[in-house]
Amino acid sequence: MKIMTVGDKFLIVVIIILSITSIFYITRTTTDSLGKDVIVRFDGIEIAKIPLKTDKQSTIYDFKFGENIGELEIFGDRVRMLPMDIKICPERICSDTGWIENSYQMIVCLPNKVIVTIETNEKQDIDIIVRN
Numbered sequence: 001m002k003i004m005t006v007g008d009k010f011l012i013v014v015i016i017i018l019s020i021t022s023i024f025y026i027t028r029t030t031t032d033s034l035g036k037d038v039i040v041r042f043d044g045i046e047i048a049k050i051p052l053k054t055d056k057q058s059t060i061y062d063f064k065f066g067e068n069i070g071e072l073e074i075f076g077d078r079v080r081m082l083p084m085d086i087k088i089c090p091e092r093i094c095s096d097t098g099w100i101e102n103s104y105q106m107i108v109c110l111p112n113k114v115i116v117t118i119e120t121n122e123k124q125d126i127d128i129i130v131r132n
Helices: 006-031
Strands: 038-042 045-051 057-064 069-077 078-081 106-109 114-120
Touching: 006 069, 038 057, 038 069, 078 106, 078 114
Parallel strands: none
Antiparallel strands: 038 045, 038 114, 057 069, 069 078, 106 114
């Protein structure tokens, strides 16, 4: 069995330090919601753009789509749609969706043609290109 040298010990310390700093970097960048916006679209047209903030206070935003009014609740870096009148949204699937906090999640109210998404201002890498 070989004995560890000073170089081996130095290499182990460097690897541990790099591991710890990368964990802090990853958690800081994934929980940071600066540069995120809540986008509300009605019939494909953007009707509201609300900055997503990280303060942990609940805020209610009203938005008008057509003749109806909906409400979004923003808490920290999450958003959800509050229940609408049963006449406007009979199934209430959009409010049952719950909280969304990532750009790949969305809230959809099909009878009212309302879509709520979260978009980031950061550069996005392309996942796939589909060609016909």
